[in-house]
Amino acid sequence: MLTVLVSGLAIGALYAATGLAYNIMFSTSKVLSVTTGHICMLGGVFGAYFMLDLGLPAPVALVGAVLVGAAFGLLTEVIAIRRVLARSDEHLWLLSTLALATMVQQAVGLWWGTEPRPFPRLADQDFTAGVLDQKYWLPIAAVVAMALGLEFFYRRTMYGKVFQAVSEDAFAARARGIATDRTRALSFAIAGALGGLAGFAAGQLTFAFFALGLTLTLYGFIALAVGGLGSNVGALVGGVALGLFQTLATYLFGGEYQQTIAVGLLMVVLLVKPEGLFGSKKVRPV
Amino acid sequence: MTTSSLPRLGTLAVGGILAVTLPFWVGDFYQLHLAALIGVYWVLIAGLNLVVGYTGQLSIGHVGLLSIGSYAFAIVVGRYGVDPLLTLALAGALGGLCGFLLGLPSLRLPGFYFAMATMAFALIMAELSLAQGGLTGGGAGLPVPGFAAPFDTPTGFYWLVLLVAALITWMTWNVARLMWGRGLIALRDSEVAAAAVGVPIFRLKLTVFTFSGVTAGIGGALFASLQSYITPETFVFELGLFFFVCIIIGGRGSILGPFVGTVVLTALPEMVAPLAKLGNFFYGLLLLAVVLVVPEGIGHVIKSVLARLQKKGPDPKGLQPDIGRLAAAVRRGMRQDIQRGHAS
Numbered sequence: 001m002l003t004v005l006v007s008g009l010a011i012g013a014l015y016a017a018t019g020l021a022y023n024i025m026f027s028t029s030k031v032l033s034v035t036t037g038h039i040c041m042l043g044g045v046f047g048a049y050f051m052l053d054l055g056l057p058a059p060v061a062l063v064g065a066v067l068v069g070a071a072f073g074l075l076t077e078v079i080a081i082r083r084v085l086a087r088s089d090e091h092l093w094l095l096s097t098l099a100l101a102t103m104v105q106q107a108v109g110l111w112w113g114t115e116p117r118p119f120p121r122l123a124d125q126d127f128t129a130g131v132l133d134q135k136y137w138l139p140i141a142a143v144v145a146m147a148l149g150l151e152f153f154y155r156r157t158m159y160g161k162v163f164q165a166v167s168e169d170a171f172a173a174r175a176r177g178i179a180t181d182r183t184r185a186l187s188f189a190i191a192g193a194l195g196g197l198a199g200f201a202a203g204q205l206t207f208a209f210f211a212l213g214l215t216l217t218l219y220g221f222i223a224l225a226v227g228g229l230g231s232n233v234g235a236l237v238g239g240v241a242l243g244l245f246q247t248l249a250t251y252l253f254g255g256e257y258q259q260t261i262a263v264g265l266l267m268v269v270l271l272v273k274p275e276g277l278f279g280s281k282k283v284r285p286v
Numbered sequence: 287m288t289t290s291s292l293p294r295l296g297t298l299a300v301g302g303i304l305a306v307t308l309p310f311w312v313g314d315f316y317q318l319h320l321a322a323l324i325g326v327y328w329v330l331i332a333g334l335n336l337v338v339g340y341t342g343q344l345s346i347g348h349v350g351l352l353s354i355g356s357y358a359f360a361i362v363v364g365r366y367g368v369d370p371l372l373t374l375a376l377a378g379a380l381g382g383l384c385g386f387l388l389g390l391p392s393l394r395l396p397g398f399y400f401a402m403a404t405m406a407f408a409l410i411m412a413e414l415s416l417a418q419g420g421l422t423g424g425g426a427g428l429p430v431p432g433f434a435a436p437f438d439t440p441t442g443f444y445w446l447v448l449l450v451a452a453l454i455t456w457m458t459w460n461v462a463r464l465m466w467g468r469g470l471i472a473l474r475d476s477e478v479a480a481a482a483v484g485v486p487i488f489r490l491k492l493t494v495f496t497f498s499g500v501t502a503g504i505g506g507a508l509f510a511s512l513q514s515y516i517t518p519e520t521f522v523f524e525l526g527l528f529f530f531v532c533i534i535i536g537g538r539g540s541i542l543g544p545f546v547g548t549v550v551l552t553a554l555p556e557m558v559a560p561l562a563k564l565g566n567f568f569y570g571l572l573l574l575a576v577v578l579v580v581p582e583g584i585g586h587v588i589k590s591v592l593a594r595l596q597k598k599g600p601d602p603k604g605l606q607p608d609i610g611r612l613a614a615a616v617r618r619g620m621r622q623d624i625q626r627g628h629a630s
Binding site for chain 1: 395402409414523524534566567577581
């Protein structure tokens, strides 16, 4: 039972990390990128690639995975977001990020193979450690570090305040001389780096698997929608709740209905509280 | 729309004759199979086009509804021996019901939420078809029976598909060109404005989505019969993405565009071997290119190029207001108002 809870917490941490990555990108661009889950997938796959195929030590591989994630985040912004936002059609960003996500997933599938591959152990540890196993606490530690780091960044640094200004009102921020385009690109790079970190840390839990991206895009989004769009606390709570809910349901009813249960949770929350648990109600006065 | 109806009718007639006589001049059975596959896809895409192209609701998970139709057909015909043509209608009804039930909560959601809900629906359907092994055969899949006597040969089946596809195209065309279609387009371009002029937003969305569920169910039944064996692997999420891409690439708010998109995207990977290997990468690349370069879709480009060739005008989109007629209409309207004022 304890193992169930801890594994739920760990997988929930990965969902929460995906939710955080969504939030970072959403705050500056008001875009929910379909590629968010694929960033984490890239972190896991490239981590495994650096360590297994190239034989690099773990810290170097971690830096590499984070850099790949950041590069992909930046690429998303440059290719799929920048031109589309300039044209200001509501739905186009959804199409462009969907296209990019499909391309990345297929490219990784062709290059890396469609079978999930095991992720190497990062620290020396017996497989008998049970609930203390690193595959559980690494993602949890990573997401806690991410959340604390983000909070520090938003509250205490100049750039964090710039981010908040852009997120509050992009036009006003621009009028004050903030380069909103550059801020947006930076936010995508940061989301990419954090997503890469999360994917790397959770690699032993999820394996290096090319189709992970789409699932994470969905679950991260559910975590965010449950917790409340735009709220980091909401992403954490929603992610952990979703993870625990899923593993408990699997424990009680068997593993066949994971997605059905997750989406059921989403639907219930959206019906009862459409803005999510910690979301701010944004009603446009007409 | 009706300005150049004669050449248009001519083209339609030539296209129709070509499509009907296709089994006689096509090279081999494989190409006939491909033509039937295009027809089956089009049955679904024609309905989806009303949702995606006209109403602007980005449903990327129609493959879930397709799988419902397929499994319903395989189970009802294969296990209970019901007449296939009757089951075809039954699959359509079931697809419509599921579309209705899916649309009821999810169509209230804004853009990205709706797309995610339909994607989740597709994943759930894949999961259920794996989990309910007693009903669907689980991962091993189900054999699907064919149709009865006149439609049991490849040629006969092709004609059945053609008939259904023509019928559904005609229906969507009727929806699109009449008041309904205007309402849908108004809804797509601005929900608030559409609601303000009295378009019943949610009811319209739900009706169209249910209709797309019916076509998806029928398409699913035909698809299953064409494939003759279905497993959960047949209905991967990427197939739903493919339907979606066909419409976006073809162009939103038109019927011909998505049709051309369907034909080209189905046939191209089969004709050009390297593209088949790239598969979804190719579709993604195409989608990205279309979204970035011509968001209106390729059909729109073709149309404007044609218009430019015909007219040689400076701007194919530009309208010359007929001032005299406009003034006359305004005057007439005012006169009527005055008369009505006197009457009351």
